[in-house]
Structure formats: C-alpha cells, structure tokens
Amino acid sequence: xxxxxxxxxxxxxxxxxxxxxxxxxxxxxxxxxxxxxxxxxxxxxxxxxxxxxxxxxxxxxxxxxxxxxxxxxxxxxxxxxxxxxxxxxxxxxxxxxxxxxxxxxxxxxxxxxxxxxxxxxxxxxxxxxxxxxxxxxxxxxxxxxxxxxxxxxxxxxxxxxxxxxxxxxxxxxxxxxxxxxxxxxxxxxxxxxxxxxxxxxxxxxxxxxxxxxxxxxxxxxxxxxxxxxxxxxxxxxxxxxxxxxxxxxxxxxxxxxxxxxxxxxxxxxxxxxxxxxxxxxxxxxxxxxxxxxxxxxx
Amino acid sequence: xxxxxxxxxxxxxxxxxxxxxxxxxxxxxxxxxxxxxxxxxxxxxxxxxxxxxxxxxxxxxxxxxxxxxxxxxxxxxxxxxxxxxxxxxxxxxxxxxxxxxxxxxxxxxxxxxxxxxxxxxxxxxxxxxxxxxxxxxxxxxxxxxxxxxxxxxxxxxxxxxxxxxxxxxxxxxxxxxxxxxxxxxxxxxxxxxxxxxxxxxxxxxxxxxxxxxxxxxxxxxxxxxxxxxxxxxxxxxxxxxxxxxxxxxxxxxxxxxxxxxxxxxxxxxxxxxxxxxxxxxxxxxxxxxxxxxxxxxxxxxxxxxxxxxxxxxxx
Ligand SMILES: Cc1cc2nc3c(=O)[nH]c(=O)nc-3n(C[C@H](O)[C@H](O)[C@H](O)COP(=O)(O)OP(=O)(O)OC[C@H]3O[C@@H](n4cnc5c(N)ncnc54)[C@H](O)[C@@H]3O)c2cc1C
Ligand SMILES: Cc1cc2nc3c(=O)[nH]c(=O)nc-3n(C[C@H](O)[C@H](O)[C@H](O)COP(=O)(O)O)c2cc1C
Ligand code: FES
Numbered sequence: 351x352x353x354x355x356x357x358x359x360x361x362x363x364x365x366x367x368x369x370x371x372x373x374x375x376x377x378x379x380x381x382x383x384x385x386x387x388x389x390x391x392x393x394x395x396x397x398x399x400x401x402x403x404x405x406x407x408x409x410x411x412x413x414x415x416x417x418x419x420x421x422x423x424x425x426x427x428x429x430x431x432x433x434x435x436x437x438x439x440x441x442x443x444x445x446x447x448x449x450x451x452x453x454x455x456x457x458x459x460x461x462x463x464x465x466x467x468x469x470x471x472x473x474x475x476x477x478x479x480x481x482x483x484x485x486x487x488x489x490x491x492x493x494x495x496x497x498x499x500x501x502x503x504x505x506x507x508x509x510x511x512x513x514x515x516x517x518x519x520x521x522x523x524x525x526x527x528x529x530x531x532x533x534x535x536x537x538x539x540x541x542x543x544x545x546x547x548x549x550x551x552x553x554x555x556x557x558x559x560x561x562x563x564x565x566x567x568x569x570x571x572x573x574x575x576x577x578x579x580x581x582x583x584x585x586x587x588x589x590x591x592x593x594x595x596x597x598x599x600x601x602x603x604x605x606x607x608x609x610x611x612x613x614x615x616x617x618x619x620x621x622x623x624x625x626x627x628x629x630x631x632x633x634x635x636x637x638x639x640x641x642x643x644x645x646x647x648x
Numbered sequence: 649x650x651x652x653x654x655x656x657x658x659x660x661x662x663x664x665x666x667x668x669x670x671x672x673x674x675x676x677x678x679x680x681x682x683x684x685x686x687x688x689x690x691x692x693x694x695x696x697x698x699x700x701x702x703x704x705x706x707x708x709x710x711x712x713x714x715x716x717x718x719x720x721x722x723x724x725x726x727x728x729x730x731x732x733x734x735x736x737x738x739x740x741x742x743x744x745x746x747x748x749x750x751x752x753x754x755x756x757x758x759x760x761x762x763x764x765x766x767x768x769x770x771x772x773x774x775x776x777x778x779x780x781x782x783x784x785x786x787x788x789x790x791x792x793x794x795x796x797x798x799x800x801x802x803x804x805x806x807x808x809x810x811x812x813x814x815x816x817x818x819x820x821x822x823x824x825x826x827x828x829x830x831x832x833x834x835x836x837x838x839x840x841x842x843x844x845x846x847x848x849x850x851x852x853x854x855x856x857x858x859x860x861x862x863x864x865x866x867x868x869x870x871x872x873x874x875x876x877x878x879x880x881x882x883x884x885x886x887x888x889x890x891x892x893x894x895x896x897x898x899x900x901x902x903x904x905x906x907x908x909x910x911x912x913x914x915x916x917x918x919x920x921x922x923x924x925x926x927x928x929x930x931x932x933x934x935x936x937x938x939x940x941x942x943x944x945x946x947x948x949x950x951x952x953x954x955x956x957x958x959x960x961x962x963x
Contacts, residue, residue, distance in 0.1 A: 356682075395922065402713045404711060405709075405921065578716060579924070581674075581921075581924050582678040583673060583674040583924075584709065584921050585708070586706070586708045586709040588706060589706075600702050605678070621705055623705050627702045629724075630702040
C-alpha cells in the first residue's frame with residue numbers, strides 16, 4: 351500500500367520476442383516501471399486464473415522503458431510448465447505481475463570500477479545495473495558466461511554499454527572456453543575493478559565471491575533461490591546469511607535479498623540449517639532422525 | 649441492498665468473515681503492502697513459539713496440482729521478539745490479531761498463552777496442534793484426542809477468560825469428530841479447520857523427496873473438498889461450536905461453500921502466495937455474491953448445507 355512498495359497489476363503484453371535462446375516479454379506496467387531499481391524482480395502468475403499452477407514464477411527485470419507509459423521486460427528460457435505457458439503469450443494478452451520485488455543492487459556513491467558477472471539467465475538483471483552505474487560515472491566491465499553460445503544473453507548490448515565485455519561458454523562455442531571465473535581475475539586486474547556484481551547459479555556466485563575476496567574487493571551477489579510467494583510471506587526462499595552482528599540467520603531471498611554481500615552468504619551451507627544459525631535446533635533436537643518431519647504446519 | 653457482513657465468532661464480533669490464515673500472511677507487514685488489514689475480519693499470525701527457530705532446510709516447498717507442499721518448520725523469532733516487534737505493528741495497522749501458538753509440550757503452550765494474556769489487543773489465541781509432541785514419539789498433538797485436549801486445557805487455564813481460545817485441527821487424523829469433541833470438552837471456544845495434510849512429492853530427476861523434510865504439508869485448492877468435508881462433519885456433530893474454515897479458499901464462492909458447510913469465519917491461506925491481494929479480492933467477491941443472493945445477514949449462511957432443501961438461504 352505504500353508508494354514505494356511493490357504493486358500487483360494485470361499488465362497487457364506489449365511484445366514477445368526471441369533474444370538468442372531466451373524469450374523476452376515486455377509488459378505495460380507503469381507503476382512497476384517507475385518504482386524499479388536495478389536488481390529487483392517480478393513475480394508472474396502463470397497458467398491463467400483457474401490454473402492448477404499455483405505459484406508465481408520470479409524473473410529478473412531486464413529492461414525498463416518509459417514508452418507506452420512505462421514498460422518492463424523480462425527474459426526467460428523454457429524450463430517447465432510455467433515458462434512454457436509464458437512462451438505462448440502474445441501481445442495484448444494480460445499477465446498478472448507483482449513487482450518490483452526485492453532489494454536492489456546497492457550503487458556506489460563515487461565513480462568506481464565495476465565488474466559485472468553473469469551466468470545464463472542471471473545476466474538479465476545486470477543490464478539495468480550497468481546503465482545505472484554508467485549514469486553515476488562508473489566504469490563497467492562485463493564477464494558473461496553460459497553453457498552454450500545462444501545462452502549468453504544480450505552480448506551485443508553488453509559490448510555497447512561496457513568498457514569491455516568478456517564471454518565464456520562451457521563448450522567453447524563463443525568467447526573463452528570455460529567458466530566466468532576463469533577470465534575474471536585478469537579482467538579485474540586490467541580494469542582495476544573496485545567491486546564485483548554477480549547474478550547466476552549459487553555455485554557461480556560462490557566462485558565469484560572467492561575471486562573477489564582474493565582481490566580484497568567486495569562482491570554483491572543476487573541469488574536465484576526457489577520462491578513460492580516472492581513477497582516475503584511464506585519463508586520458503588531462505589538462505590543462511592551472516593548479519594552485521596556476526597550471527598547467521600535464515601533470511602528470505604525475496605525480501606531480504608535477492609542481493610547480498612557475497613562474503614555474508616554461507617554458500618557451503620545453502621540447503622541446510624547451519625548448527626550455529628539463530629534458532630537452529632541443538633544437537634539434542636537433531637537426534638530425532640527426521641521422525642518429526644511432515645505436517646508440522648508452518 | 650448490501651448484506652450485513654458482521655459475524656459473531658463465539659464472543660468475538662468480526663467486521664466480516666474473511667481472515668488471513670496463520671503462516672500465510674507473514675507478520676502482517678508483507679501482506680499489508682497489498683491488502684488493508686483493518687478491513688479483514690482478522691489476521692492470524694504465523695505460529696509463534698517460545699524460542700527463536702530457524703526452521704527446516706530448503707527446498708521447503710514444491711508445487712503440486714492446484715496446491716503446494718511445504719515444510720517451513722515454524723521458522724520464527726520467538727515470543728519475545730514477536731511481542732516487541734510484530735504484534736504492536738499489526739495492532740497499529742488496525743489488524744484484528746489472532747495469535748497462533750505452537751509448542752513441543754502442553755507447558756510450552758501454556759507459557760505462551762500466559763505471556764499473550766498479559767498483552768492488550770490479542771483478539772484470540774489459536775492453538776496450532778499440528779506440532780510434533782516429543783513425548784509421544786514425535787506424533788502431532790492433533791493425532792491423539794487426549795493429547796490435544798491436554799494442550800487445549802493447559803492453554804485455556806492460562807488464558808484470560810475474555811480471550812477466546814480456538815484449537816486448530818489437521819484433516820488427516822483417525823477420528824476427526826472425536827478430536828474436535830475432545831477439544832471442545834477441554835473448553836476450546838471454537839475450532840480452526842483445517843491445517844495442512846501430510847503428503848509428498850518425489851523429484852523425478854533425483855528420485856528423492858522434492859521437499860527436504862520428506863513428508864510435507866499439502867495446502868491450496870487441491871485440499872478444499874477435504875476441508876469442506878471436515879467442516880461439514882464437525883458442524884453436524886457439534887453445531888454449537890464455532891468453526892473457522894480454511895483449506896484452499898480462492899474465491900468468494902469458496903467462502904460461501906465453507907460457511908454453508910458450517911464455518912462461521914473463513915481463512916485464506918496458500919492463495920495469498922499466488923495472489924497477494926487475494927484477501928481483499930475474496931472479500932469483494934463474497935460481498936457481491938451475498939448481495940446478489942439477497943442475504944440479509946451473512947451469519948444466516950452458517951450451516952445452510954445442513955438444512956433441508958429450500959430452507960438453505962436466509963432470503
Ligand atoms: C529472483 C529470481 C530471478 C530469476 N530471474 C530469471 C530470469 O531473469 N530468467 C530466467 O529464465 N529465469 C529466472 N529465474 C528462474 C525462474 O524463476 C525459473 O526458471 C522458473 O520459475 C521456472 O518455472 P517453470 O514453471 O518453467 O519450471 P518448473 O520446474 O515446472 O517450476 C516448478 C516450481 O519450481 C520453481 N522453480 C523452478 N526453477 C526455478 C529456479 N531456477 N529458480 C526459482 N524457482 C524455480 C518454479 O517457480 C515453480 O514454483 C529467476 C529466479 C529467481 C528466484
Ligand atoms: C507455507 C505455510 C505456512 C504455514 N504456517 C502455519 C503456521 O505457522 N501455523 C498454522 O497453524 N498453520 C500454518 N499453515 C497452515 C495454514 O494456516 C492453513 O491452515 C492451510 O494451509 C490450509 O489452508 P490453505 O489451503 O488455504 O492454505 C501454513 C501453511 C503454509 C502453506
Ligand atoms: S518466496 Fe515466500 S518468503 Fe520468499
């Protein structure tokens with residue numbers, strides 16, 4: 351209800367297009383466009399009003415434009431039922447979207463050198479970030495990677511907005527063969543990077559954070575944790591994150607993130623409740639061997 | 649003419665029968681960005697426990713046809729922080745606060761009830777009985793009528809008499825009517841029905857349970873017929889015990905259905921995840937449908953399905 355918070359809209363689809371291996375949908379959503387800050391995402395209802403697909407699908411906002419009163423675009427690849435339904439949308443269809451959600455990427459106060467690292471569809475949120483950084487006078491260098499050439503997202507745009515753009519593919523079909531972290535050190539040295547921003551799978555974020563650590567620079571990472579509501583209600587999207595007070599908490603990726611400081615995320619413990627996390631069961635409670643699993647509503 | 653939406657839930661009066669279900673409204677703050685909480689009949693908080701709790705490992709949810717499986721493990725800040733931070737916030741927004749409590753023993757529940765009784769503004773205590781009872785080899789309190797009654801009795805005895813105590817039951821128990829009766833005899837002022845039911849999904853890629861906890865709680869429209877059936881059976885057996893019905897409510901029509909089965913109020917759960925403004929929409933839809941049916945007082949709808957044909961609606 352507050353002016354700056356997320357809104358829910360039934361937004362007309364303006365365009366549907368293909369961007370390499372991705373589908374891109376642009377919807378008219380002025381209230382979302384005007385609130386948007388880079389790093390935030392949308393939660394899109396799929397399957398129609400009576401659908402058995404109950405959960406919204408989260409997608410990073412890839413682009414925001416002022417035309418038609420404010421449009422936002424997201425990119426996706428077809429994975430399962432929800433994204434295949436989305437891939438069939440046509441212009442003028444209505445999409446129920448909630449956004450902008452999540453904490454945006456923090457922007458540096460001064461013009462510094464930023465390296466932006468993306469894996470697969472995780473490249474999507476880095477484009478509005480690059481524009482925002484450029485507007486602040488920052489130097490931007492891209493390192494974008496994917497499994498195959500057509501999954502490297504928006505390579506041409508990357509070359510245009512950044513000082514340099516380095517590409518990696520696991521099969522070597524485009525750019526350097528290997529992973530984004532392989533050339534990352536060299537890019538950091540050449541560009542004299544001060545900060546890294548990254549989005550992609552958890553393993554990649556861990557690796558980027560390790561490289562950034564080695565260069566004693568901060569990393570801001572955006573996690574793609576699976577989400578049921580996207581609005582902070584359900585507690586499904588938790589990751590173990592160390593707070594300012596040194597205490598680990600299971601925090602919600604959708605509202606406390608998706609952007610976190612890399613060194614604060616306990617990557618090795620994702621998918622577990624670390625024994626020292628606030629409210630973790632003591633060793634005694636852990637000996638029940640999962641017998642208590644099940645309903646325990648909540 | 650518009651219908652009178654007010655209902656009496658035991659001694660409590662609600663402005664309308666639409667509530668947000670426990671664990672499906674966050675602390676209220678998250679939902680308040682989409683729904684004016686003061687307009688709802690009540691908001692049930694996520695079950696609060698004595699101590700902070702980190703919950704279960706992820707993945708915690710899986711989507712199933714028209715539903716979801718969840719095993720959050722009652723992650724929460726504990727009663728202290730709840731009383732300092734969450735409850736005052738909800739009250740400041742004009743929310744009618746139903747506080748859900750959960751524990752591992754009757755004395756934990758009693759202690760929570762005692763703490764809540766010292767606060768002003770708690771409209772109702774809802775006792776979440778779907779918690780493992782370590783003394784009963786980890787079975788839920790709700791699985792055994794005697795254990796459930798023990799908890800309800802402990803809570804009632806430690807709660808100020810003007811705060812109603814509702815017992816929240818799970819649908820997949822051996823003897824639902826027996827359980828409901830035991831809770832009523834232990835002086836529960838009413839019943840909340842239903843909680844999630846045990847289920848499982850297997851990830852076809854790994855052939856392992858899709859939710860880390862293994863068995864998880866099924867909720868959403870998939871369980872609605874089961875939930876309506878539970879409300880119907882218990883209302884038939886205990887017509888004087890007020891019931892808050894829930895389980896897969898998605899539209900205003902679903903609210904009518906629960907009320908006709910015997911619920912006095914109806915809570916919206918999982919559908920809040922799919923549609924964060926669902927509570928407001930459902931209230932609007934419910935209002936429209938009672939109006940178009942010429943219902944004078946929506947309270948007259950309660951139990952309509954139990955009445956003989958032709959006498960169903962208070963026209
Ligand atoms: C913050 C955030 C931003 C994202 N941005 C993008 C993006 O810009 N482009 C893009 O292609 N993908 C993005 N994803 C992943 C995207 O949400 C999933 O690909 C999508 O939900 C798959 O839905 P489905 O119905 O096709 O797959 P199914 O596997 O059928 O989905 C079943 C359930 O699992 C969930 N799920 C499955 N895969 C993922 C996943 N990788 N992450 C989260 N939930 C998942 C679904 O939401 C759904 O609830 C993002 C995820 C998050 C959390
Ligand atoms: C993610 C999640 C968390 C829940 N947390 C609680 C809880 O803390 N306490 C409780 O009594 N019920 C809890 N429930 C159960 C709901 O309040 C409700 O009884 C159940 O989900 C059935 O309604 P629904 O199908 O409309 O969701 C939770 C349900 C879900 C899906
Ligand atoms: S997805 Fe529901 S709390 Fe984050």
